[in-house]
Amino acid sequence: MEYGTVFIILAIVFGLFMAWGIGANDVANAMATSVGSKALTIKQAIIIAAIFEFAGAFLAGGQVTKTIRKGMVDSELMASTPELLVYGMLASLLAAGVWLIIASFYGWPVSTTHSIVGAIVGFAAVGIGMDAVHWAKVGSIALSWIVSPLLAGTIAFLLFLSVQRLILNTDSPFENARKYVPYYMFLVGFFISLVTLFKGLKHVGLEVSASESYLIAFAIGVLVMVLGRYKINKIKFDPEKDKDFHFTNVEKIFAILMMVTACAMAFAHGSNDVANAVGPVAAVVGIVESGGEVTQKSAMPIWILLLGGVGIVVGLAMYGHKVIATVGSGITELTPSRGFAATLAAAITVVLASGTGLPISTTHTLVGAILGVGLARGIGALNLGVVRTVFLSWIVTLPAGAILSIIFYFILKGIFEA
Amino acid sequence: MVSKNYMYRLFGRSPIKPLQTHMEKVLICVQELIPFFEAIIANDLTSAKNVQKNISKLEKDADKLKKDMRLHLPTGMMMPVSRTDLLDILRLQDKVANKAKDIAGIMTGRKMTFPEGMGVIFIEYLSRCVDAAAQANKTVNELDELVETGFRGSEVDLVKSMIKELDQIESDTDKIQIKIRATLFKIEKNLPPVDVMFLYKIIEWIGELADQSQRVGSRLELMLAR
DSSP states (O other), rough: THHHHHHHHHHHHHHHHHHIIIIIIIIHHHHHHHTTTTOOOOOHHHHHHHHHHHHHHHHHHHHHHHIIIIIIGGGGGGTHHHHHHHHHHHHHHHHHHHHHHHHHTTOOOHHHHHHHHHHHHIIIIIOOOOBBHHHHHHHHHHHHHHHHHHHHHHHHHHHHHHHIIIITTSSOOOHHHHHHHHHHHHHHHHHHHHHHHOBGGGGGGGOHHHHHHHHHHHHHHHHHHHHHHHHHHTTTOOHHHGTTTTTTHHHHHHHHHHHHHHHHHHHHHHHHHHHHHHHHHHHHHHHTTTOOOOOSOOOOOOHHHHHHHHHHHHHHHIIHHHHHHHHHHOSSOOOHHHHHHHHHHHHHHHHHHHHHTOOOOOOHHHHHHHHHHHHOOSSSSSEEEHHHHHHHHHHHHHHHHHHHHHHHHHHHHHHOOO | OOOGGGHHHHHHOSHHHHHHHHHHHHHHHHHHHHHHHHHHHHHOOOHHHHHHHHHHHHHHHHHHHHHHHHHHHHHHHHHHSSSHHHHHHHHHHHHHHHHHHHHHHHHTTTOOOOOOOOOOHHHHHHHHHHHHHHHHHHTTTTTHHHHHHHOOTTTHHHHHHHHHHHHHHHHHHHHHHHHHHHHHHHHGGGGGHHHHHHHHHHHHHHHHHHHHHHHHHHHHHHHHHO
């Protein structure tokens, strides 16, 4: 390939830029519920986000990356013209990046996932041909965008109902919180590790069978539970604090649970959203390294996932912390018991999607989960107008990403084939 | 850019806290009636006038809180309690303060005094009516706990028992009102008729403090029933 090195460098630069953007902006939304409910300080949130976003990207990000990289476009069609796919992937990265900049400038609730999927489908359908798009796969992705907020909302609703029944609505909520909250912690640890293990950790040199997965996940769950119980036992009931609001002490226990859930959320976000940035990079690198082979039988190099993880953490450190601080301090109406239900529901949904290789929007899922808690009469006031714009935005983002990527595709084609 | 963040905008301002702040203000306003009556009984017109001014100011403050809350309750908010319920409770709360202002206003304006020997029973009557407002405030104060528990379980029972107590206080004030009217009836022929007319009016209005407070409680109860 003539411009092989140039392509790889361009892909890495664009991909890093996307990952940086996700770290700077998107992570704040994922962490907002934790900071807003005062369960975490901003510093803690950033440290948790950095560690678990990276872990999620590295350990569980492979499946979605694969979908972005080769799930939506029929590369067989381009066996003779591999450079077209390279242009397309570069154009998609640029398009999504540019669209995200425009959107965050105007404050539009735009999802990185929707922009990158729109961009890839756009260049493939127009630049190459309608047949080049795996419409069935794209259809299932679009369907998952409808299902994920609904699923997260339902889980959040049920989780919150269980919290009400087991803890809040009893005669001794504090005692019951101490009793039951560790089990929720077990649930978080068990579930997240199980999905991650099931999907396979071959790329880090760890091969486990199904039964071993259950065992390991169970062990991790118990570990989380024991650590959590230790921290909970350190909380002493302070009657002074309950004078004004009778659930202050109970919420302190939920704050510890929320810490665990925040880790899960950062992990989930890393596992799904990092693929938006590194998927196209992986595609470009794959084609160039195999000397123009588009079928891409080779496994994806691990350093690409690392690249995405690093990009996110750098974005978070440079700019994201400010966004977390502002968004978090703005969300004051969320107590840890609600924040936990919403965040855990979103994290479970996103990790499930990551496991099946479906790129979904973390933010939309989280908004769905928050609405679920709202439906259980758990939140003081939710602005439904904002909910409407959030969900409308993905309909706008698809054509916007597509049009931009088509433009960039033809520009890149013009430059390199002139 | 951050202020435009949609996660941030998704969460509206909870209407519960402003509602509670308003009721607290109303209660403070109503409680001022006690020093006002004491000043009237002591024939201290200047301090009565000062307290009346203060009551009027507190009522204005409550009014401002009411308007502010109404402005912050746009449609299209998803809340654990309905907008109609909230606005209704707010309106009822505000009426308690209005009544307090009216009582102080007309008594200062007409330089009213209580008939010889009736001061004690008036204070007793007023105190019980202020108790009703205090109980209403206590009940409204449980609203954030109700939201926390999602309007279920033992918290609901607690609030229901508070409302029951509020009803009890109101029925006490009715009994004192009968007593006070009877006392006044016995001596009314010796007093200037117009003054007596207004005294009856004041008795009625004081009673309305308790009635309105009870209505706040009933409205809350209706809200729980849904």
